[in-house]
Each structure stands twice: as structure tokens, then as C-alpha cells.
Amino acid sequence: MTNPAAKIAVLGGGSFGTVIANIAAQNGCDARLWMRSEKQLEDILETGMNSRYLPKYELHENLLPTNDLATAVHDCDVVFVAVPSKAFRVVLEDALKYMSPSAGLVSLTKGIEPHSFHLMSEIMREMAPKHPIAVISGPNLAKEIAQGQLTATVVASKSAALRHQVHDVLGSPRFRVYANPDIYGVELAGALKNIYAIVSGMAGALGMGENTRAMLMTRSLAEMSRFAVKMGANPLTFIGLAGMGDLIVTCTSPLSRNYRVGYAIGQGYSLKQAVKQLGETAEGVNTLRMVKEKADELGIDMPLVNGLYEVVHNNQNVDLIADHLMLGERAQDVDFMFDQE
Numbered sequence: 001m002t003n004p005a006a007k008i009a010v011l012g013g014g015s016f017g018t019v020i021a022n023i024a025a026q027n028g029c030d031a032r033l034w035m036r037s038e039k040q041l042e043d044i045l046e047t048g049m050n051s052r053y054l055p056k057y058e059l060h061e062n063l064l065p066t067n068d069l070a071t072a073v074h075d076c077d078v079v080f081v082a083v084p085s086k087a088f089r090v091v092l093e094d095a096l097k098y099m100s101p102s103a104g105l106v107s108l109t110k111g112i113e114p115h116s117f118h119l120m121s122e123i124m125r126e127m128a129p130k131h132p133i134a135v136i137s138g139p140n141l142a143k144e145i146a147q148g149q150l151t152a153t154v155v156a157s158k159s160a161a162l163r164h165q166v167h168d169v170l171g172s173p174r175f176r177v178y179a180n181p182d183i184y185g186v187e188l189a190g191a192l193k194n195i196y197a198i199v200s201g202m203a204g205a206l207g208m209g210e211n212t213r214a215m216l217m218t219r220s221l222a223e224m225s226r227f228a229v230k231m232g233a234n235p236l237t238f239i240g241l242a243g244m245g246d247l248i249v250t251c252t253s254p255l256s257r258n259y260r261v262g263y264a265i266g267q268g269y270s271l272k273q274a275v276k277q278l279g280e281t282a283e284g285v286n287t288l289r290m291v292k293e294k295a296d297e298l299g300i301d302m303p304l305v306n307g308l309y310e311v312v313h314n315n316q317n318v319d320l321i322a323d324h325l326m327l328g329e330r331a332q333d334v335d336f337m338f339d340q341e
């Protein structure tokens, strides 16, 4: 059941922000899409499409594109934030000046704030302590959602009212919204899987086989779960859509930007060249650096992260990832997802 009365805004006119705003508009919401670029706004107003990020995807008439933040958020029931993690704080800070104090805040961003190691929910809680907050994550390639492929996502919030509101705003026969109260786990899963999508893209470029791919994905899940549980997440979140589901899609699809960055590195391009030729956000590049530092600090065993870090940041040969995974010294090699105590 959709709620035609809802007023919503999405901040960030990239591919994910655009599809989420359009779903809400298709569901009868008064939906606004805020972007910073005037040129992009003109293009959308002229063509009815966001040609830079989602060419040929028609935007619904209920969707109002704008580059004025106050117009976007001023009387909204729910504000979704879909900018890269490095811009999240500054965009939110500006938007809060114009928002109703009761508006729900929902992050669509899958990354970690540089330096602070804050997830987006922590930034929202710090900056907007009175607002109900939620995060959305899951196997959600924007381009597939735009094609109308059947897709499921996860909304995580302590507020049941906001979970239901998000379900009403976004749920449809082609887009199913599941709920999970584990905000931290859902969000951390979405950020961590980007690292392993880079590894998987590299393996793809190097022509590695299906045994290798299965091993990589399964050990990735074990490694990211081990890290997340040490950070306070619920382990069960990692075998759901936001964990295993998102890992599968980004480790197997060339539509994933992180996979594409890995693929380019596997072909011999430098990280800088790979990111430049992508021209869109690949959060995993920064997430890798932050997770490596945090894992070192906490003494968490992360052979894939360590191997990828050496290849990407210290110009080591790609074979090093395989060496870390296959030959690394560990107290015991057990096929469990988590430490069994």
C-alpha cells in the first residue's frame, strides 16, 4: 500500500538517488530530486531523463528536479540522502537548515566517513539527534532497478514508524522492502562488500575459474562478517540480503562500479586510471584504506583486505592477494563464518 500523501526528497542526482526518487514518484509521492549541478538540472528539465547517470530512463511527472535545497526538503516527511560518503556530512548539514524537525532521515549511501570511521547513521545521529533515522542497503544495482528488474532491499531503523513509512514510499511489485532493526550491520555490510567486489573484478580480469570465484565470495563473506561482528553488528545480518545478497551482486556483475574498478586493475591499469575511466562513485577504494587501518588497530585477520591493499596502494603484484588467501599464516583454517568460542 503506497502513501500518496507523502512528501519526500532525495539528495543526490546520481544513479541510485534518481531511481529511488522515481520509484517514490511512481508510487504517488510528491517527490523531489536535488542535485548540485545546474547543467544536469537543465538536462533533466529539457529531456525528462537524467542522461548523465541513467540514459533512456524516463522520469515520472510527479518528480520535481531541483538544485535548490530548501525547495527540495522544506516540508518533507522523509529525506533520503544519496551522495557519496565523503560528501554526506556537508550535504546533510545544509539540508537540515530547511527541514522539518520531525522529518525522517534515510541514508542510501554505502561507505564510511574518512578519518572518523563513522557510518552514515552515526553522522545522522550526531547531526540530527531528534530526527528518526534509517538506512537502506541490499543488492540494488541502480541500472537494473531502472530496467524494472525484480529487486529487494532492506530498510534498517529502530523506528518502526519510519520503517513502515519507507516501505510505503518505495515498496512496489517490482521493488520489495524488507526490514531489519540492525542498522549498523546493514550499513556496514553495504560498505564492506565494495572492497570484495574490487577483488572479484580483478579475479574476473585475470580469467580465474568458478572454483576461485566461489572461494573468494565465501571467504569474503567470512572476512567481512568477522570484522563487522567485532565492530558490534549482528552476524545474522550478513547472511541476509544486505550481506550475502549484496556481496553476490557486486562480486558478479560488471554493472557494479567497484567490480569495474577491480577489473581495470586486473587488466593492468593503475588505481588512478581505473577510477578516472569509471567517472562515477566507487566507494570501495576509500573503504579499503579505512578498513585496513581499523583491522590493523583491532588485530582482525583480513587476508583479502591486506592483499588488495598491498596491490592497490603499494604497487605489489596481483598474485599477492592469492598468496595472502592461500598461504597466509593463521592459527587455524576453519570454514566457519565467525569465530566459534
Ligand SMILES: NC(=O)C1=CN([C@@H]2O[C@H](COP(=O)(O)OP(=O)(O)OC[C@H]3O[C@@H](n4cnc5c(N)ncnc54)[C@H](OP(=O)(O)O)[C@@H]3O)[C@@H](O)[C@H]2O)C=CC1
Binding pocket: 012, 013, 014, 015, 016, 017, 018, 035, 036, 037, 053, 082, 083, 084, 085, 087, 091, 108, 109, 110, 111, 140, 141, 142, 143, 279, 280, 281, 283
Ligand atoms: N548506483 C548504485 O547502484 C547504488 C549506489 N549506492 C550508493 O549510493 C551512493 C551514491 O551513489 P550513486 O548515486 O550511485 O553515485 P553516482 O556516482 O551515480 O552519483 C553521485 C551523486 O552525488 C553527487 N555528489 C557528489 N559529491 C557531492 C557533493 N559534495 N555535494 C552534492 N552532491 C554531490 C554527484 O553530483 P555530480 O554529478 O554533480 O558530481 C552525483 O549526483 C554511494 O554511496 C553508493 O555506494 C547504493 C546502492 C546502489
Ligand SMILES: O=C(CO)COP(=O)(O)O
Binding pocket: 110, 138, 139, 140, 141, 142, 194, 197, 246, 249, 250, 255, 256, 257, 258, 259, 281, 282, 283
Ligand atoms: O551497491 C551496489 C549494488 O547493491 C552498487 O554497487 P557499485 O557501487 O559497485 O556500483
